[in-house]
Amino acid sequence: MGSDIGKRTIVLRDGDCSGCGGEWVVEAGGELELYQLCTSGRHSVRILLGEGAKAKVVFAALSAGEVEYDYTMELNGEGADVELHGLIMATEGRKATVHTAMRHNAPHCHSDQQVRGVAATKGYGLFDGLVYVAPDAQKTEAYQQSRNLLLDGSARIETQPQLEIYADDVRCSHGATVGQMGDEQIYYMRQRGLSEEAARKLQLGGFVGALLTHIDNDELRGEFERALGIDE
Amino acid sequence: MLKVKNLHASVDGKEILKGIDFEVKAGEVHAIMGPNGSGKSTFASVLAGNEKFEVTAGEVEYNGLNLLEMSIEERARQGLFLGFQYPVEIPGVSMANFMKLAVAERRKAQGKEPLSAGQMLKYMREKAAIVELDSKLMNRAVNEGFSGGEKKKNEIFQMAMLEPELALLDETDSGLDIDALRIVATGVNRLRSEKNATVLITHYQRLLDYIVPDFVHVLYKGRIIYSGGKDLALKLEKEGYDWLINDYKE
Numbered sequence: 001m002g003s004d005i006g007k008r009t010i011v012l013r014d015g016d017c018s019g020c021g022g023e024w025v026v027e028a029g030g031e032l033e034l035y036q037l038c039t040s041g042r043h044s045v046r047i048l049l050g051e052g053a054k055a056k057v058v059f060a061a062l063s064a065g066e067v068e069y070d071y072t073m074e075l076n077g078e079g080a081d082v083e084l085h086g087l088i089m090a091t092e093g094r095k096a097t098v099h100t101a102m103r104h105n106a107p108h109c110h111s112d113q114q115v116r117g118v119a120a121t122k123g124y125g126l127f128d129g130l131v132y133v134a135p136d137a138q139k140t141e142a143y144q145q146s147r148n149l150l151l152d153g154s155a156r157i158e159t160q161p162q163l164e165i166y167a168d169d170v171r172c173s174h175g176a177t178v179g180q181m182g183d184e185q186i187y188y189m190r191q192r193g194l195s196e197e198a199a200r201k202l203q204l205g206g207f208v209g210a211l212l213t214h215i216d217n218d219e220l221r222g223e224f225e226r227a228l229g230i231d232e
Numbered sequence: 233m234l235k236v237k238n239l240h241a242s243v244d245g246k247e248i249l250k251g252i253d254f255e256v257k258a259g260e261v262h263a264i265m266g267p268n269g270s271g272k273s274t275f276a277s278v279l280a281g282n283e284k285f286e287v288t289a290g291e292v293e294y295n296g297l298n299l300l301e302m303s304i305e306e307r308a309r310q311g312l313f314l315g316f317q318y319p320v321e322i323p324g325v326s327m328a329n330f331m332k333l334a335v336a337e338r339r340k341a342q343g344k345e346p347l348s349a350g351q352m353l354k355y356m357r358e359k360a361a362i363v364e365l366d367s368k369l370m371n372r373a374v375n376e377g378f379s380g381g382e383k384k385k386n387e388i389f390q391m392a393m394l395e396p397e398l399a400l401l402d403e404t405d406s407g408l409d410i411d412a413l414r415i416v417a418t419g420v421n422r423l424r425s426e427k428n429a430t431v432l433i434t435h436y437q438r439l440l441d442y443i444v445p446d447f448v449h450v451l452y453k454g455r456i457i458y459s460g461g462k463d464l465a466l467k468l469e470k471e472g473y474d475w476l477i478n479d480y481k482e
Contacts (some may be wrong), residue, residue, distance in 0.1 A: 179258070185322045188374075191306040191314050191328065192282055192390060193337035202333065206324020 007031040011220065012045075014038050021045050022071075026053040028077055034058075037227055040065030044072075051106075055228055057084040058214050060224060063094035063123070072101045075109040075137075085214040086115040089228070090123030090155070100129040102144075104137040104167075110143070110176030114151060117148035118208060119155035128160040131174065135166040144174040149207050151200075205230040233429055234279075234398055239290035241278045241286050247288070248274045250454035256398065259426045263440055263465060264433045266451035269430035272433045273317060275451065276400045280314040281307050295397070299389075306454035308334075309341035311428075313396035315387040317403040327386075329394055330374050331356060338394045359392040363419040381412035388419040399423075400431045405409055405439035417442030450476055 010032065012020055021044035026032045028050040036043065036059040047055050061069050073082050082102065090096040102111045117125040131142045146159040161174040181203060189199035207229050215221040236254040248271045256262055264272055278285050279292065281304035292299040299307060322330070335355075338344050347355060360367045361386040373377060383456050384404055391399055401420070405413055420430060420443050432443060440448075440462065449456045450465040450473065458464070458476050 023437065035365055118454055152250040182320070182322075184320050187282060187304065188316065188320050188322065189325075189334075191308050191316075192330070193305050193308040193341075193396065194330075198333060202325050205320065206322070206326075210324060 007033070009033045010035070012036040012038060012043065012164045012210045013223075014040070014142070015145050022098065023048070023202065026050060026055055028052055032053075032056070035215070035224075036069065037062070037224060038058070038067060038069070038225075039063065042070070044070040046072045046074070047082075047110075048074045048076055049080035050083065052079045052081075053077060054081045056214075057082070058086070058211065059084075059098075060087045060089065060228060061096045061098050061209065062227060063091050063096035065166070066095050068097040068099075069205040070099045073103060073111065075102070075104050076106055076108045078108050082108045082109075082211045084113045084115070085211055086113075086223040087208060087211045087228070088115065088117040088125045088127055088157075088177075089208070090117070090119040090125040090157070092120045093122045095124045097126040098128075098129065102129070102131045102142060104133040104140045104142060105130070106134075107137050107167075109137065109141075111143070113144040115144075115146050116210065117146065117157045117159065117206070118151065118158050119148075122153045122154045123151075123156070125157040127158070128162065129174075130162045130164065131172060133165040133167050133170055133172065135169050138169045140167060140172070142170070142172045146174075146176040148176070148178040149181060149204075150178065151204070153180070178179075183230075233295060234339050235291075235293040236279075237291045239278065239292060241274060241285045242287045242288055243274070248285070250276065250312045251290070252451075252454070252456055254449070254456060256260065256429045256431060257444075258260075258397070258429055259443045260432045260447065261443065262340065263426065263445040263448045264431060264451050265435070265448060265465065266470060267477075268435075270451045271454045272451050273402055274431055276314055276402045276431075279307075279400060280304065280312065282430055288452075305337070308394075309337050311338075311341075311395070311397035313394055313399045315384075315391060315399065315401040315404050317406065319375050319387055321376045321378075323376055326371060326373050327374055328356070328370045331370070331390070334390070335393055356393070361388055362392050362422055363388045364415050365389050380407045381409065384408055384412065384416055385419075388416055388423075392423055395428075397428045398431070399428065400433070402433045404432070405434055405436060405437065412441065412444060423451050437465045440465045452477060 025048045025153045030053050032055045034057045039062045061067050075218040088096045088098050119125045127146055128146050148157040159176040186199045212221050234256040239249055239252040241249040357367050365385045445462055450458040
């Protein structure tokens, strides 16, 4: 639990948050950055935003065991702003799940969710993302994008965007894509001398690495890199 | 350098190449022409090792090696380069990272020391200048958001980076305006030497105004049915393929 004015950074990792989560209140004009990097267990995070408050969430849900994240954002004050950048990575034979609920309860709020999913052999990734816009939350802007990559034919990803919009003057969009690691791209890289393994690693690193551009702190970015296996 | 004997290849059980004989020596430029669907791109793909195609008969010797037993990447590392007709976009993979890995593999095969980061940057700038490719593109993902002309220049740039012995350029001229064509051709000409060879696969004579071949071959229905000097391309441009095809019996 916490309440703050000014800028605050929270990092949730394995170890200091077994089955962790919590609720944070960002008061009017305040800012919160929340980074989460956990590999097992169920984690629930709730952020309540006041007028003009901002929250930035960057997460990687990596399934060393089974992992599940549950995010709820309550945009309660006018002009609140949430950006959420995430990666769901279902490793071999494991399941990784992320739920988001972006609840626009006040007018003139803005939210953007960019979630990528990767599933390895027999891995299973699930993303369900709700965007809720209350009847008086006019002039809402809410965006959601889910991009997914299957590493082979036995991998599975489900993505379930949901929009519940009760106001009429809003701008909302959502989109989802699921692609498989491209044979043509692997062929192209091999024709330039890369082994198949190096080509796959490069392509995966590119897809996954997009998340890192949203982490300004070098140390923290390094920690994410190592966890994602793309540090070199 | 390259000796192809009686090469047959199929895709999904359908035979596309029906007995190709073809030889290239160091220092030579060959052009392979022919109507659509005659097997030109398939021939280049089979030489590069594209696994979509099945080689059903024949032999290919490349610098004394049995090419058909080599993996795609091994062929590339040994200096066989394919300039793609449709270069793919690879989101998330930067040109600079991609070239760093590719050049390292090629140099290892050549027995050369790896380049330092600084040397690599300089080398990349030098080679990009050959085809007037904006070196800012090196920070972008491979071919992503490149114009048609930039994609083709990028193929020749990569060729310059990798210093191939045998370059197969598949329809490198298609979709280029005259300025881009001139730049691409100038690049190819600058890379010509006594030690390497180039095979141009093309529909049109116009590329051959800029890159003058030593030999021109006509591929039709999976076989090379006619070979000649550079004048053959001019004759084909003027008279088409009918005079050859009408004489040809399968």
